[in-house]
Amino acid sequence: MVEIKFFNKWGIEGVSVEDAGLSRYITIQPRLIPKTGARYAGNRFHKSSTSVVERLAVKLMGSGHKSKKHVMSSGHNTGKKNGVLRVVEEALEIIEKTMKQNPIKVLVKAVEMGAPREEVIAIEYGGARYPKAVDVAPQRRVDLALRYITQGAYIKSFNKKTSVAQALAAELMNAAKGSLQSAAIAKKRDTERQASSSK
DSSP: OOOOOBTTTBOOTTOOOOOTTTTTTOBOOOOSSOOOTTTTTTSTTGGGGSBHHHHHHHHHTTTTEETTEESSOOTTTTTOHHHHHHHHHHHHHHHHHHHOSOHHHHHHHHHHHHOOSEEEEEEEETTEEEEEEEEOOHHHHHHHHHHHHHHHHHHHHTTSSSOHHHHHHHHHHHHHHTOTTSHHHHHHHHHHHHHHHTO
16 A cells, blocks of 8 residues: 655654644644645534645745734735645755654644643723633644744745745744744743733
């Protein structure tokens, strides 16, 4: 039986989700080309059964959005999934050359490390609004981690000499190590710090 690998290069031997809370929400089932064509978009929680590599690519297509504002133009890659998949493949190749290990393992670790456990919401009580710390649902944890990783990569590459693939590779490697040079880790720490002060 032929083994299926991501981009026909990387298998999932030794790759596992260590965070028990996220194990059902990070899918690492390999696909030659991680492109489902949004076949399951109408199904509730369909995202959880979509491969994490494809979910990263989908997030990369919405680069311009940040807090409902177009910080950067995302017109150059919106709807261009093949182009975005090439960026992801190039980033994974850079990770493999630099860290000498399976880049899928690094990606999964980066998502686990960048997923915030608590966040702050505003509740209204007697006409006044108060911040309140709440636990983050596991699917939202994965969503936020992928969002922070892609936004961090675009901020480091937009109007700069660094290519988005290089910036994405650096962001994933730093996030997997838990380094504060990663935008995802910095944002997670900031969010959790705000939550702990709102308890």
